[in-house]
Amino acid sequence: MKIKCRLIVYGAFTALLLSTISLAAQQNDGLPYQQISYDSLLYKARTIIDSARCQVLITVDEKGQPHAREMSPFPPENDWIIWLGTSRVSRKTNQIQHNPNVVVYYYDTRGMSYVSVSGKARLVDDPDKKAKYWKDGWKIFYPDRDKNYILIEVIPERLEICSFKYKLFWDPITAIPHSVDFITKKAE
Numbered sequence: 001m002k003i004k005c006r007l008i009v010y011g012a013f014t015a016l017l018l019s020t021i022s023l024a025a026q027q028n029d030g031l032p033y034q035q036i037s038y039d040s041l042l043y044k045a046r047t048i049i050d051s052a053r054c055q056v057l058i059t060v061d062e063k064g065q066p067h068a069r070e071m072s073p074f075p076p077e078n079d080w081i082i083w084l085g086t087s088r089v090s091r092k093t094n095q096i097q098h099n100p101n102v103v104v105y106y107y108d109t110r111g112m113s114y115v116s117v118s119g120k121a122r123l124v125d126d127p128d129k130k131a132k133y134w135k136d137g138w139k140i141f142y143p144d145r146d147k148n149y150i151l152i153e154v155i156p157e158r159l160e161i162c163s164f165k166y167k168l169f170w171d172p173i174t175a176i177p178h179s180v181d182f183i184t185k186k187a188e
Contacts, residue, residue: 038187048113052106059095082154083133096121111165118158124151156182
């Protein structure tokens with residue numbers, strides 16, 4: 001599954017890049033860049049997340065190296081907090097304890113669209129939250145939910161979105177994709 005997701009991401013990125021080059025070549029003035037509101041960006045981001053088949057958590061190890069792995073995050077809450085479940089003894093829990101900076105990345109292959117949410121992660125061992133954020137199919141991985149299972153809570157700071165489906169491209173001058181700053185509550 002991890003290799004398949006990686007191949008999908010690499011293939012999709014290549015397709016996105018080639019499509020972008022083709023589109024730019026067809027338009028003498030470069031890629032179309034449109035201004036879009038904060039609420040509209042969040043709505044489109046949520047739609048992309050709901051369609052994403054590839055969902056990845058990226059952490060940073062003690063040497064500053066990023067590590068990506070396919071995960072199954074719960075849908076973002078209304079305030080965009082993202083919850084993920086994992087093993088207490090996983091590498092990612094150790095990495096989050098040493099460096100809380102993470103990215104949750106979603107890629108929708110059909111819409112050639114991605115959303116990345118960067119923020120601060122923390123480990124949560126609350127029994128009520130663990131019961132709320134649980135999937136019955138996980139019993140095989142966590143036979144004793146109280147002892148083996150822990151939550152990762154990601155408090156969002158910034159969201160970036162790029163989508164061929166919604167014609168949301170990066171700024172042709174700065175190469176910065178559309179984004180939302182959750183701290184200032186502004187779309188960029």
